[in-house]
Amino acid sequence: MSLIGGNRSKAPRKGAGKRNDNNRIYANPLPIIFSDSSPSRVRSILGLVGLSLTQVITPHCEGYFDPHTRSVWTCERNDSMLLWRRGFFGKGDLSRSEPTWLARRLNDRKARQGKYLTSEEIREKRRAERRQFKLDRAAAIAAVAAEAEAIFEAEGRVVVPALSGPEIPSGATWRPAPVLDGPTLTTESREMLEDQEPLEDVEHLQLTLHEAFFLSWNLDCLDILHPETDEPMTLREIWVAFQHAYLTPPIPDLPTPQLQFDNPFLIHYVAYHHYRSLGWVVKGGIKFCVDYLLYKKGPVFTHAEFAIVVCPVYEDLADQETSTTNLQNAEPFNWHWLSTINRVNSQVMKTLILTYVTIxxxxxxxxDVLSSPACLAQYSVREVIVRRFIPARMRD
Structure with a gap:
């Protein structure tokens, strides 16, 4: 007699250990931390009167403003890892995303000492094993077919060659042959590797101007230093410098161009601030031909769910006609272009969103209001979701 709905022992799912590590390492969604070490009884009593002993712990990181690359460089490793692990801000300049250059170099050095393989070597090993599995399976199938042909010639019986069975290896039963002779390190070469000088971390975290200003203005956890004086910049200086970084390079003996409402930094920061304030992790989307990608928790947990294309819209069309700023996607877009972008993101399971920022x-x-972040209150955001119509799937 079977018990339906009884207690069943649940086996741990594949990758549960890695997910638990990620939940522990990336537990904080922002660099700031809210801490309350008071007893639960005290918290409940204070909650009745609307009071709280919660403390806001704000780290203070430093970064150098680079107008040529339109970015802010964080050179201290502790600051880089803190900003990445608490909100996934920035990108390692020598890595794909997380600044792991030093860890990869250490792994390479240990691999040369014969301790373990690097990730690249593991990948090549798996590819070689897959090729060998296909060769062994093809050889086994050919042997069964030759045996069936020999039976037909000798006895006249027709035997259908089996494509599965104990003679045919499968992905679950096949195992690579053990390697008896492998490369070994001599005592002299091992000592030479162990006596190498410690590695210096030459990688820095590269923040976009939108990420840097969000960290500096909203969270107050990033001090931006002037590239020439190494002195911390004031909020007003940061705000004006970031806008000037997107203007045409100044010509000698000519005054600096005035700030405009359609500055590209303002337009994209409005969209970035909008989604960050709603709890999304916002990363660059140039890989998928869009401006931003939205992650629910972060790149290490799941793929991005939404792809954002920022579309500036002028409140007054006369401003667009007299503007000297060539804003991307400000003109009416081509439907072929929109269909292409939508198809690319549909293939990778992302929903395309057109984010209209009104100037x-x-x-x-x-x-004059452009000299302060208070001008952001004059911008508005509207969103339109674009879905690709697939007749074979949307008939019901």
Whole structure:
């Protein structure tokens, strides 16, 4: 008699250990931490009167502003890992995303000492094993077919060659042959490797200007240093410098161009701030021909669910006609282009979102407000989801 709905022992799912490590390492969604070490009884009593002993722990990281690359460089490893692990800010300049150059070099050195294989060597080993499995399976199938042909010639019986069975290896039963003779290190070469100088971490975390300003203005956890004086920049200096970084390079003996409402930094920061404030992890989306990618928790947990294309919209069309800023996607886009972008992101299971950022009219607001982040209140955001129509799947 079987018990339906009884207690069943659940076996641990594959990759559970790695997921638990990621949940522990990337537990904080932002660099700031809310800490409350008071007893639960005290918290409940204070909660009745609307009080709390929660403390906000704000780290203070440093980064250098680089106007040529339009980025902020964080050179201290502790600051880089803190910003990456608490919100996935920035990108390692020598890595694909997380700054792991030093860890990879240490693994390479240990691999040369014969301790273990690097990730690249593991990948090549798996590829070689897959090739050998295909060769062994093809040889086994050919042997069974030759045996069936020999039976037909000798006895006249027709035997259908089996494509599965104990004679035919499968992915579950096949095992690579053990390697008896492998490369070994001599005592002299091992001592030479062990006596190498310690590696110096030459990688830095590269923050976009939108990420850097969000960390500096909203979270107050990043001090941005001037590239020439090494002195911390004020919020006003940061705000103006980031806008000037997107303007045409200044010509000698000519005044610096005035700030405009359609500055590319302002347009994209409005979209970045909008989604970051809603709890999304925002990363660059140039790989999929979009401006941003939205992650629910972060790149190490799941793939991005949404792809964002920022579309500037002028409140006053006269401003667009007289503007000297060549904003991307400000003109009416081609439907072939939109279909291409939508198809690319549909193939990778991402929903395309057109984010329209409305630029305030110059006739309504004075340009003096651009010297302060308070001008962001004049911008608005609208969103349109674009889904690809597939007739074979959407008939019901």
């Amino acid at each position: 305030p009219a110059r006739s309504r607001i004075s340009s």
